[in-house]
Structure formats: C-alpha cells, structure tokens
Amino acid sequence: MDEISLMNNEYDTTQFIVINIGDEQYGIDIKYVDNIVRMQKITRVPNCQDYFKGVINLRGEVVPVMSFRMKVHLPEVDYTNKTRIIIIKLEPNAPVGIIVDAVKEVVTLTDNNIDAASRSSTNNDPSYINGIGKTGGTLISLLDLNVVISEKETA
Amino acid sequence: MDVNQYLEIFLDETNEHLQSLSDQLMILENEPENADTINEIFRAAHSLKGMAGTMGYKRMQALTHDMENVFSEIRNGKMKVTSNLVDVLFQTLDALEEYKNTIQETQDEGTNDNAALIKALQQCLDEGTGTVSEEAPAASSDAKEETSEAASANGDKKWKNIALQEHEINALKEAEEKKLNIYGCTVFIQESCILKAARAFLVFKAVEELGEIIISEPSTQDIEDEKFDFDFSLYIISEEGYDKVEAAIMSVSEIDRVIGEKVTAADAIANGEANEKAVEAKEESGASETAQPAREETAAPAAPAPAASSAPAAAPAAQGGNAPAKKGASKPVVNRTVRVDIEKLDVLMNLVSELIIAKNSLVSSAASGGQSGNSSNFNEQIEYLESVTTNLHESVMKVRMVPIESITTKFPRMIRDLSKKLNKKMELYMSGEDTELDRTVVDEIGDPLMHMLRNSADHGLESTEDRIAKGKNPTGSIFLDAYQDGNNVVIEVKDDGNGIDVEAVKRKAIERGTITAEQGENMSSKEIIDLLFLPSFSTAKVVSDVSGRGVGLDVVKSKIEALGGDVSVKTKLGEGSTFSIRLPLTLAIIQALMVIVGGETYAISLGSIDTIEDISENDVKYVEAKEVIHLRGNVIPIVRLHEVLGLEMPKESRDRMIVVIVKKGDQYAGLVVDELIGQQEIVIKSLGRYINCTSRMISGATILGDGEVALIIDANCLI
Numbered sequence: 001m002d003e004i005s006l007m008n009n010e011y012d013t014t015q016f017i018v019i020n021i022g023d024e025q026y027g028i029d030i031k032y033v034d035n036i037v038r039m040q041k042i043t044r045v046p047n048c049q050d051y052f053k054g055v056i057n058l059r060g061e062v063v064p065v066m067s068f069r070m071k072v073h074l075p076e077v078d079y080t081n082k083t084r085i086i087i088i089k090l091e092p093n094a095p096v097g098i099i100v101d102a103v104k105e106v107v108t109l110t111d112n113n114i115d116a117a118s119r120s121s122t123n124n125d126p127s128y129i130n131g132i133g134k135t136g137g138t139l140i141s142l143l144d145l146n147v148v149i150s151e152k153e154t155a
Numbered sequence: 156m157d158v159n160q161y162l163e164i165f166l167d168e169t170n171e172h173l174q175s176l177s178d179q180l181m182i183l184e185n186e187p188e189n190a191d192t193i194n195e196i197f198r199a200a201h202s203l204k205g206m207a208g209t210m211g212y213k214r215m216q217a218l219t220h221d222m223e224n225v226f227s228e229i230r231n232g233k234m235k236v237t238s239n240l241v242d243v244l245f246q247t248l249d250a251l252e253e254y255k256n257t258i259q260e261t262q263d264e265g266t267n268d269n270a271a272l273i274k275a276l277q278q279c280l281d282e283g284t285g286t287v288s289e290e291a292p293a294a295s296s297d298a299k300e301e302t303s304e305a306a307s308a309n310g311d312k313k314w315k316n317i318a319l320q321e322h323e324i325n326a327l328k329e330a331e332e333k334k335l336n337i338y339g340c341t342v343f344i345q346e347s348c349i350l351k352a353a354r355a356f357l358v359f360k361a362v363e364e365l366g367e368i369i370i371s372e373p374s375t376q377d378i379e380d381e382k383f384d385f386d387f388s389l390y391i392i393s394e395e396g397y398d399k400v401e402a403a404i405m406s407v408s409e410i411d412r413v414i415g416e417k418v419t420a421a422d423a424i425a426n427g428e429a430n431e432k433a434v435e436a437k438e439e440s441g442a443s444e445t446a447q448p449a450r451e452e453t454a455a456p457a458a459p460a461p462a463a464s465s466a467p468a469a470a471p472a473a474q475g476g477n478a479p480a481k482k483g484a485s486k487p488v489v490n491r492t493v494r495v496d497i498e499k500l501d502v503l504m505n506l507v508s509e510l511i512i513a514k515n516s517l518v519s520s521a522a523s524g525g526q527s528g529n530s531s532n533f534n535e536q537i538e539y540l541e542s543v544t545t546n547l548h549e550s551v552m553k554v555r556m557v558p559i560e561s562i563t564t565k566f567p568r569m570i571r572d573l574s575k576k577l578n579k580k581m582e583l584y585m586s587g588e589d590t591e592l593d594r595t596v597v598d599e600i601g602d603p604l605m606h607m608l609r610n611s612a613d614h615g616l617e618s619t620e621d622r623i624a625k626g627k628n629p630t631g632s633i634f635l636d637a638y639q640d641g642n643n644v645v646i647e648v649k650d651d652g653n654g655i656d657v658e659a660v661k662r663k664a665i666e667r668g669t670i671t672a673e674q675g676e677n678m679s680s681k682e683i684i685d686l687l688f689l690p691s692f693s694t695a696k697v698v699s700d701v702s703g704r705g706v707g708l709d710v711v712k713s714k715i716e717a718l719g720g721d722v723s724v725k726t727k728l729g730e731g732s733t734f735s736i737r738l739p740l741t742l743a744i745i746q747a748l749m750v751i752v753g754g755e756t757y758a759i760s761l762g763s764i765d766t767i768e769d770i771s772e773n774d775v776k777y778v779e780a781k782e783v784i785h786l787r788g789n790v791i792p793i794v795r796l797h798e799v800l801g802l803e804m805p806k807e808s809r810d811r812m813i814v815v816i817v818k819k820g821d822q823y824a825g826l827v828v829d830e831l832i833g834q835q836e837i838v839i840k841s842l843g844r845y846i847n848c849t850s851r852m853i854s855g856a857t858i859l860g861d862g863e864v865a866l867i868i869d870a871n872c873l874i
Contacts, residue, residue, distance in 0.1 A: 046853065049847055052846045054864075062841065062856045
C-alpha cells in the first residue's frame with residue numbers, strides 16, 4: 001500500500017468542487033459532477049425515501065433530487081438564493097441531484113494533500129467521507145458519493 | 156472474397172431456414188410419409204449448406220451436408236423416419252443454431268466440430284439403409300463426460316483464476332490490515348436456471364449485505380448481460396464468518412453449490428498472477444488455432460473419432476464453455492434490426508410530408524399575422540398539426556411493433572421435448588400469434604412465457620395414467636392465446652390439467668411459515684393463489700429438472716411488472732388453470748387524463764380509465780369499513796387519492812366529488828380527485844434509478860408544457 005501511494009502521489013492531482021453545508025466544507029470529485037443548477041420547483045414524490053425531495057425537470061430529463069442535509073441527519077434550512085442543486089452522474093444515464101447550501105469554489109488537491117479519513121471503530125454507520133483535503137489552512141471533507149447516493153439508510 | 160457485407164443476410168436467412176426446418180420436422184414426426192414436408196426439409200437443408208459453404212463456414216457446412224444426406228435417403232424412400240432419428244435431427248438443429256450464434260457474436264464459427272453428432276447422423280443413415288455400423292453411439296456420451304470431468308478437476312475453485320488489478324490488490328491488503336476476513340468463492344448456479352443473471356444479482360445483493368465484493372469474474376457487466384456459464388467467482392471482504400456468507404448465498408434459490416474458503420491477500424495476488432500467465436499462453440495457442448483453420452477442417456470431418464473437445468449439442472451446458480466463452484467480451488457483430496413492412500414506411504413517409512405542409516401553412520399564417528380574422532384559421536392549423544403528430548406517433552409505434560410470433564415459434568418444439576422428457580402426452584394449441592407488441596417487450600417476455608409453459612406442462616397437466624383414470628383425454632392440452640384488449644395485450648397460458656389445489660397451497664404456506672394458520676383461515680382463495688408468486692414457493696411434490704424448485708413464478712412476475720404489465724391466475728380444481736399476462740401495448744408515449752389532487756398535478760393513463768363520475772358525498776356507503784359506491788349495478792371501492800399520496804385532506808367538505816373510475820380486467824376502483832384538467836398526450840419518463848417509491852403507485856413522470864414535472868399514477872396498483 002505504502003509503496004504504491006509513494007509511486008502515485010508525485011503528480012497526481014484531483015479537482016474538487018467545494019460546497020458549504022452550514023459551517024462545514026465538503027468536496028465533490030469534479031469528474032462526477034454533470035451540472036450545477038439553481039434551486040427550482042421540485043415535484044414531490046409520495047412515499048419515497050424521506051431524504052429525496054422529489055424530481056425536477058432538467059432540460060427535458062426527469063432527475064431525482066435529494067437533500068444532503070436530510071441524508072446526513074442535519075436540520076433542514078430554508079433555501080436561499082445561494083442554494084444549488086449539484087447534478088451528479090456516477091453512471092451515465094443515471095443522474096441524481098443533491099441540494100447543498102452553497103457552492104464555493106473549485107480546488108485542486110494533490111494526493112499528498114489528502115489524508116485518509118479517520119474511521120471510528122465503534123461506529124457502524126457508513127462514512128460519507130473518504131478523505132480529508134487540506135488547502136490553504138482549511139479542511140475539506142471529501143465525499144464518498146457512492147455512500148451518499150446509495151439507498152442504504154443510516155440508522 | 157470479402158463476405159462481411161453479406162453476413163447480416165446470411166444470419167437472417169439461416170434463422171429462417173432453421174425455423175422452417177424445425178417446423179417441418181415437427182410435422183414430419185407426426186406424418187412420416189408426408190412427401191411435401193420431406194421435400195421442403197430437403198430444400199431448406201440444401202440452401203443452408205450452400206450458404207454456409209459460400210460464407211466459408213466449413214464446420215457448419217459439414218454438419219449440414221450430413222443432415223442433407225439423411226434427408227436425401229428419406230426422400231428416396233430408402234429409410235424410414237423414426238422418433239430416434241427426429242431426436243438426432245433436432246440435436247443437429249441445436250448445433251447449427253449454436254454455430255449461428257457464435258458467428259453472430261464473433262464472425263467466426265468457432266472450433267466445435269460436433270463430431271459426435273456427425274457420427275450419430277452417419278449411424279442413423281447406416282441403420283436406416285441397412286448397412287451395419289461398427290461403432291456404438293457410446294462414444295458421444297464418453298466425450299461428454301470427459302469434458303465435464305476435466306472441467307471440474309481444475310475448475311471448482313475458480314476464484315483462483317481471477318486476475319487482480321492494482322486497486323483490487325490494494326483493497327485486499329487494506330482489508331487485511333483492518334483484520335477483516337477475505338474469502339474467495341465460486342458460486343455454481345443450477346444448470347436448468349433460466350434467468351441466471353437475476354439469480355446472480357440476488358447473490359450479489361445477499362453478499363453485499365454482509366460485506367463488500369472486491370471483484371467478480373466475469374465482471375458484473377458481463378453477468379448482467381448473461382455472458383457467463385453457470386458459475387462465477389468472487390473475492391469478498393467481510394467481518395462475518397465464512398459460514399454466514401455461504402448461508403447467505405445458498406439462501407438464493409436455484410444455486411447449486413458454493414465453494415469457497417478464507418484466503419490471505421498474498422494468496423489471492425499470487426493466484427491472480429499465475430493465472431495471468433496461463434491466460435496469455437492460452438491466448439497464444441488460441442490465435443494459432445484460428446490462424447490455421449483450413450488444415451484442421453480437412454482433418455476433422457475425415458477422422459472424427461477421438462474428439463474429446465467436441466461434446467454433442469444436446470449438452471449445451473457442457474459445451475457453453477468452449478468457443479463462445481473465449482471471446483465472450485466482444486460485442487455481437489450484428490446490430491439488432493427490425494424488419495418493417497414497406498406499407499408502414501409508406502404511411503410514415505406520407506405523414507412526414509403532411510407535417511411539412513402543416514409547418515408551411517403555419518409559417519405563412521404567422522407571416523400574415525396581425526390581420527384580423529386569422530385566429531380561427533390559426534386554430535384550424537394547430538388542430539391539423541395535432542392530428543398529424545398523433546398519427547405520426549401511432550405509425551412510429553407501429554414500426555416498432557413486431558408480432559409475438561417471433562418468440563412463439565420455438566414453443567411447439569419445446570413442448571415436444573418436454574412431452575418426451577416428462578413422459579406425458581401433450582399438445583400445444585396457439586392462437587393470436589400475429590398480435591403485435593413493442594419490440595422491446597417481445598424480446599423480454601420470451602423467457603417468462605417459456606417458464607409458464609413449462610409450469611403448465613410439468614405441474615398443470617396430470618400424468619397420462621391419472622388422466623385416463625379421471626376419464627379425461629389422455630393427451631393434455633396447453634393453450635397459448637394472445638389478443639389485444641384496449642390499450643393492453645393479453646397473453647394467456649391455459650391448461651386442462653388438475654388446476655391449482657388451493658388447500659394444498661394453503662397447507663404448504665403454513666408449513667413454510669409464510670402465513671400463520673389463522674391468516675390462512677381468513678384468506679380468500681384468490682389471495683392464497685397469489686402466494687404462488689412469492690419467491691421460493693412450489694407445490695410440486697416431486698422436484699423435477701423441468702420445474703418445481705419454487706422459482707420462476709416470482710421471477711416471471713417481477714419481469715412482467717418491470718415491463719408495466721401484470722400477471723393473474725384463474726383456476727378450477729380438476730379442470731385446469733389459466734395464467735394471464737397483461738402488457739401495455741406501447742411504451743414511452745400514452746394518452747393520459749391530467750388531474751389535480753391537493754394542488755399537485757397527476758396523470759392517469761387513459762387506457763385504465765373506464766368512466767368519470769360526479770358523485771354526491773351521500774352516495775358513499777361503507778362495506779367492511781371501506782368506502783364504496785354503487786354504480787350501475789357494480790359495487791366499486793373508493794380510493795381517496797389525498798390519503799394514498801400523503802396529502803392533507805381539503806378542509807371544506809364538498810357535497811359533490813369527482814371520481815375517476817379505473818378498471819383492471821374486471822375489477823374497478825374509484826379515485827377521488829379535486830379537479831380535472833383534461834386529456835393530454837404525455838411522454839413517460841423514468842423517475843431515475845435512486846429514488847424508491849415504496850408503494851409502486853407512481854409509475855413514472857412526465858414533463859408538462861410549462862416545464863413542470865407531473866407524476867403518473869399507476870391505477871393498477873390502487874385496485
């Protein structure tokens with residue numbers, strides 16, 4: 001493991017979109033981001049997972065939209081004109097939107113600026129974070145999108 | 156000569172000839188003296204041979220040549236058609252089909268010589284014409300056993316063959332650091348399983364609940380596409396013990412066995428590397444094989460005796476691993492096509508020209524716009540445009556429609572084989588094969604239908620002795636009827652067997668703990684029959700290799716429902732049962748009624764709507780504490796859409812309410828809505844993969860003229 005990371009970290013960089021949720025900053029790997037759109041009318045879908053707010057019309061395509069806050073059990077806040085929906089495509093033809101408080105910037109991190117996330121052994125919840133990025137004195141939690149989007153409920 | 160451009164034609168025609176051969180053989184079996192049929196078969200076999208020769212498929216040509224020889228003798232009256240002979244001929248057709256599939260995928264006919272089959276044909280020829288053959292047919296079964304033995308000797312611990320990529324190696328090492336267990340295991344699916352991919356998916360799901368799958372061989376994509384034989388291998392990381400993992404896998408039905416053990420990361424990596432070298436070596440030898448096909452060809456048909464590599468086509472499972480698997484990854488070389496009636500295309504062309512005229516007149520009226528008196532003219536043109544687009548939509552849908560004939564043609568043959576295997580006399584009667592369905596639907600319903608027919612043949616029909624004892628016609632009948640019913644197509648599989656024994660089903664359900672004895676008391680017979688569609692439920696006393704393992708009906712149901720259809724059963728003990736599949740005629744675009752409920756807009760498919768009624772609140776009666784209305788002699792349950800959609804009830808109570816009466820088969824329900832907007836043509840869109848509507852009441856969404864999204868209510872789920 002160590003050998004391989006030593007080999008790779010020389011020039012490997014990844015770009016992340018930095019989003020705000022309350023006071024925290026999260027990073028989303030830019031290669032999964034299809035689009036960032038302003039808040040728009042969301043059609044409620046009855047009887048679905050509660051963190052899904054509904055579906056939106058994204059240029060003729062119906063895209064499900066989830067609230068990041070509800071997914072990670074944070075209190076909901078009112079939408080402002082900074083609220084954005086980030087359209088994620090983990091796989092082609094399967095877009096999903098994530099509502100975030102605001103989108104801040106794009107940062108470029110080299111691999112040696114990324115630390116592995118500490119995972120507490122007592123906690124069985126899947127961790128949404130697969131790394132911590134350091135840039136200019138601030139810390140960015142890097143989201144593991146597969147876990148965020150997966151259907152598994154965190155109890 | 157470059158023959159690639161003819162490949163598509165070749166495949167098309169081969170299909171046709173094989174189908175006609177199969178049909179004619181069925182006739183021949185019943186009327187061995189029918190000279191017309193014999194001539195027809197001879198012609199088809201002859202053209203097949205010619206085509207294969209022209210395309211340079213030598214093995215295929217050799218096999219057809221021998222088949223043609225047999226027919227030639229029959230035609231000349233030198234030998235008689237026996238049941239045994241027909242069996243061998245059917246096996247030959249299977250083998251030819253195999254060649255065709257391999258060609259379709261790889262452009263190459265593969266390396267299977269089918270020597271045993273050629274020999275069997277030769278033997279039939281010798282026996283039939285009176286010449287004595289020296290060798291017994293035992294050779295063929297020997298060859299079969301040899302291959303399967305060889306496969307199991309080096310093959311059972313197949314996970315050892317998985318080649319690992321760097322990130323997978325990392326994942327394994329990481330897991331080891333964290334003291335998680337790593338297991339390698341190989342899962343074998345029963346060879347009779349029809350929907351392998353679905354079973355594999357269930358295994359994946361089961362394993363993922365306990366841990367993480369690092370890699371699978373073949374890849375998940377290939378497994379999804381059913382590009383694997385009957386086993387697949389996994390590396391799993393889990394905190395649980397191996398027993399638990401194995402138990403989870405075995406809980407999926409139709410899994411034959413699981414072989415696995417705890418491994419260390421180092422082992423796994425070493426295995427992977429060793430295998431990589433082996434694969435390279437194999438590929439090289441494979442390449443040289445294809446490089447000199449001509450030499451092999453000349454040798455093979457002449458001396459077919461000790462061919463261990465070629466098992467007869469009758470054992471497709473043993474054989475599947477040969478040629479096709481080697482090149483499994485490559486995409487089929489031929490695209491899927493639809494043959495379209497030229498008349499349909501003409502209609503389409505006409506409509507497009509009308510569309511252009513409509514556009515032009517709109518342009519000219521827009522240019523002269525502003526002048527008074529033009530608005531009625533304008534509306535007229537909009538209406539014209541509307542009728543043209545509706546017609547255009549219909550015609551395009553028609554182009555996509557194919558008769559279900561394309562899948563039903565193989566059924567008579569299947570029933571014949573089943574009849575022999577089960578030792579029951581049975582006859583298949585089909586009607587409505589010209590009923591048309593969307594191409595995608597037709598492709599999908601083949602397997603479920605086949606399963607239902609097997610079900611009828613195996614469970615439905617009694618054994619011949621029982622039938623005689625009951626005074627029934629000793630030959631059982633199975634009916635496959637298809638017809639159009641409004642916006643739906645109904646396909647019924649009916650048998651005149653014993654029907655479903657509701658009491659037996661109930662007993663079994665209680666025994667298995669699916670329901671309690673108390674629940675059983677209160678269930679209607681319909682509810683009990685519905686239990687049959689639950690996973691792993693079978694009432695057959697004896698498990699046969701045709702069906703009866705309690706799989707299938709659940710898979711059939713989920714497959715049909717995925718297509719937007721549903722399955723229902725009618726049965727009468729002693730007289731038989733009927734399974735009906737109801738499928739939507741078209742996908743994608745439907746006529747819908749737009750309604751408003753609690754301020755939200757919803758669409759209801761017009762196909763399922765019977766009437767719309769204006770009903771006084773006082774007319775609502777209560778039956779078993781449920782709201783119903785009495786309408787023209789029918790008692791119809793009322794569904795308050797506010798409740799099922801999780802909306803607030805309107806505060807002011809109204810004395811009149813709008814009720815949309817929906818119907819499914821002969822059942823009705825009344826949906827209470829706030830307002831009607833009107834009829835509209837809507838394009839159905841999926842809600843996306845991640846969002847999960849628990850009640851399945853929402854079948855999709857559509858985008859309205861103003862850009863808003865409206866959900867489509869699946870009325871079938873509310874009945």
